[in-house]
Amino acid sequence: MFNLPPLPYEPTALEPHMSKETLAFHHGKHHAAYIKNMNAALAERADAPKTVEGVVQLAVREGNKKLFNNAAQTWNHGFFWQSMTPTPQGDPQGDLKLAIEKAFGSLTAFREQFVAQGVGHFASGWVWLVSDKSGAVKLVDLHDADTPITEIGTTPLLVCDVWEHAYYIDYRNERPKFVTAFIEKLANWRFAEAQYDAARKGEDGWQFPT
Numbered sequence: 709m710f711n712l713p714p715l716p717y718e719p720t721a722l723e724p725h726m727s728k729e730t731l732a733f734h735h736g737k738h739h740a741a742y743i744k745n746m747n748a749a750l751a752e753r754a755d756a757p758k759t760v761e762g763v764v765q766l767a768v769r770e771g772n773k774k775l776f777n778n779a780a781q782t783w784n785h786g787f788f789w790q791s792m793t794p795t796p797q798g799d800p801q802g803d804l805k806l807a808i809e810k811a812f813g814s815l816t817a818f819r820e821q822f823v824a825q826g827v828g829h830f831a832s833g834w835v836w837l838v839s840d841k842s843g844a845v846k847l848v849d850l851h852d853a854d855t856p857i858t859e860i861g862t863t864p865l866l867v868c869d870v871w872e873h874a875y876y877i878d879y880r881n882e883r884p885k886f887v888t889a890f891i892e893k894l895a896n897w898r899f900a901e902a903q904y905d906a907a908r909k910g911e912d913g914w915q916f917p918t
């Protein structure tokens with residue numbers, strides 16, 4: 709059985725960019741439901757993995773789409789909460805800053821590309837900044853519950869949830885405003901930098917709490 713971890717900040721802490729009401733639904737209803745559904749699917753199984761990462765891998769091996777959707781959404785949302793911070797962090801620093809500049813030309817160009825990819829993504833999904841073991845970074849947008857943790861050698865650094873439930877209360881249909889606020893005001897660059905260090909050391913990085 710897995711539990712819903714508390715948010716790493718107060719529910720009002722991300723205002724005005726993300727409201728208490730959005731978090732009440734997104735964390736308290738949507739994320740909680742994914743965990744409840746995953747637990748229900750695992751309840752009868754003696755071989756249920758002890759980690760959410762293990763459940764995701766099990767679902768992939770078995771081609772169990774329902775279990776995958778709930779386990780991957782459990783993990784993705786846990787990572788999403790870590791990807792935001794109420795403490796403004798300006799720009800990425802150090803080696804991650806250099807890697808982003810190498811990949812995108814500049815931090816400004818990176819932010820523009822991040823917003824464009826989030827806005828251009830059709831329907832529900834996620835925009836991920838990821839790294840490989842060599843330290844090369846790129847943006848990938850994935851549909852529905854898909855997650856980069858199923859890709860060997862890929863480490864996620866930062867993610868923005870672009871499902872409508874992430875922004876509709878605060879921004880209605882204006883996804884561009886939401887994605888812009890995420891990357892300019894909420895992005896947790898100290899977290900992304902720690903993930904980047906882990907990627908290059910071949911370490912796992914953030915794991916869903918057990």
Ligand SMILES: [Fe+2]
Pocket residue numbers: 734738785869871873874
């Ligand atoms: Fe979500």
